[in-house]
Amino acid sequence: MATIQVDIVSAEGEIHSGEATMVFVPAKMGEIGIAPRHAPLLTALNPGEVRVLDTEGKEHFFYITGGMLEVQPHLVTVLADTALRGEQLDEAAALAAQLEAEQALEGASEETDIARAQQELAEARARYRAAQKLKGGR
Amino acid sequence: MAGAKEIRNKIRSVKNMQKITSAMEKVAASKIRKAQIQMQASRPYAQRIRRVIGHLSHANPDASHPYMRERDIERVGFIVISTDRGLCGGLNVNLFKTVIGEIAKWQGKKVDVDLALIGAKSVQFFRRLGGNVVGTATHLGDKPHINDLIGSIKIMLDAYSEGKIDRLFLMHNEFISALSQRPVVETLLPVSMISETDEELQEHWDYIYEPDARELLEDFLMRYIESQVYRGAVENFACEMAAKMVAMKSATDNAGEIIDSLQLKYNKARQAAITQEISEIVGGAAAVTG
Numbered sequence: 001m002a003t004i005q006v007d008i009v010s011a012e013g014e015i016h017s018g019e020a021t022m023v024f025v026p027a028k029m030g031e032i033g034i035a036p037r038h039a040p041l042l043t044a045l046n047p048g049e050v051r052v053l054d055t056e057g058k059e060h061f062f063y064i065t066g067g068m069l070e071v072q073p074h075l076v077t078v079l080a081d082t083a084l085r086g087e088q089l090d091e092a093a094a095l096a097a098q099l100e101a102e103q104a105l106e107g108a109s110e111e112t113d114i115a116r117a118q119q120e121l122a123e124a125r126a127r128y129r130a131a132q133k134l135k136g137g138r
Numbered sequence: 139m140a141g142a143k144e145i146r147n148k149i150r151s152v153k154n155m156q157k158i159t160s161a162m163e164k165v166a167a168s169k170i171r172k173a174q175i176q177m178q179a180s181r182p183y184a185q186r187i188r189r190v191i192g193h194l195s196h197a198n199p200d201a202s203h204p205y206m207r208e209r210d211i212e213r214v215g216f217i218v219i220s221t222d223r224g225l226c227g228g229l230n231v232n233l234f235k236t237v238i239g240e241i242a243k244w245q246g247k248k249v250d251v252d253l254a255l256i257g258a259k260s261v262q263f264f265r266r267l268g269g270n271v272v273g274t275a276t277h278l279g280d281k282p283h284i285n286d287l288i289g290s291i292k293i294m295l296d297a298y299s300e301g302k303i304d305r306l307f308l309m310h311n312e313f314i315s316a317l318s319q320r321p322v323v324e325t326l327l328p329v330s331m332i333s334e335t336d337e338e339l340q341e342h343w344d345y346i347y348e349p350d351a352r353e354l355l356e357d358f359l360m361r362y363i364e365s366q367v368y369r370g371a372v373e374n375f376a377c378e379m380a381a382k383m384v385a386m387k388s389a390t391d392n393a394g395e396i397i398d399s400l401q402l403k404y405n406k407a408r409q410a411a412i413t414q415e416i417s418e419i420v421g422g423a424a425a426v427t428g
Contacts, residue, residue: 009186011284011365013179029348042194043348044357068357070190077186079361082284090292097273097289101255
């Protein structure tokens with residue numbers, strides 16, 4: 001029986017790797033099934049379920065939050081996203097990062113102030129200790 | 139000579155400190171291993187996506203993308219990955235030295251620099267130093283997630299697409315071994331691809347694209363760059379733990395030395411007190427009998 005190698009990876013780790021007789025993925029334009037010797041195909045994936053039918057006829061399920069798919073005649077690669085994506089979500093993340101930068105730089109963030117105060121305190125303490133040592137020293 | 143009791147107190151406080159530093163050393167040592175596993179886990183994704191982009195640009199040369207074209211440089215972007223916490227020796231300082239060197243180099247060519255900062259230490263540093271910071275991400279914790287990085291990366295990618303910056307660099311520490319880390323500068327954009335010529339790619343073939351080659355290429359490139367930055371963050375975390383382990387080990391050793399010298403002082407002080415007491419008793423006895 002012909003088989004096809006299936007690799008499912010995300011940026012944070014490998015999820016699945018093995019031979020299969022059939023793979024179903026939630027492609028952008030609708031769910032597709034991939035049999036061995038499929039024509040080369042490249043597509044984006046929607047959030048959904050990837051089903052892998054392995055050589056023993058067992059079904060494996062993987063939930064992905066979207067990603068990309070590459071098909072070669074002997075190889076299926078699912079590049080799964082680890083995060084929920086989408087234009088708006090990405091925009092929101094970008095905005096949040098920018099705001100955080102502005103806050104930190106304007107000094108509105110208490111946290112950096114506390115950290116700096118602590119550092120200055122530690123410096124002062126060290127200086128005091130050194131001065132004492134000089135005074136008491138031989 | 140300080141009193142024996144004071145010295146004893148001091149010894150106790152140094153011992154407590156030593157306990158803390160040696161505990162931190164052990165924690166860091168165990169976290170290195172986890173971080174290394176994370177580093178390895180991020181590798182397959184980067185390899186595969188690189189291969190796909192290679193195929194794509196090979197199979198379909200028409201679908202070139204701004205991310206892959208060189209252009210004249212008027213402004214550059216840096217993504218700097220530092221640690222969130224201190225107590226890790228010279229790790230961040232070495233990185234910042236490199237970054238400042240790079241900034242000076244570009245400014246010498248009349249090229250301005252935009253910064254995206256990842257890690258609380260770099261935010262603190264550039265807050266003091268100044269610099270055009272466009273995005274930050276802090277408090278990634280022990281296990282950085284791509285979620286936390288997407289925002290800062292997106293700002294830079296958008297700036298590149300809009301022509302605000304003409305080159306994008308990634309700066310972080312490279313994990314060479316547990317004892318050695320060094321700052322590295324990598325070019326993220328333009329993506330310098332990839333002259334892998336597989337045997338099987340010699341004959342002409344092309345993918346079926348759904349929906350559209352250009353769009354897909356953009357998605358792939360974006361994810362590729364994100365995975366690079368993510369790998370940088372994970373690697374930098376491994377560096378932080380390695381540097382912390384070394385720094386805490388030397389702190390523990392130093393505390394041991396201080397304890398030894400204090401112990402010596404304490405013994406001397408005790409001896410002196412006893413000697414003095416004896417001579418007082420002897421003196422007193424001599425006065426009574428004499």
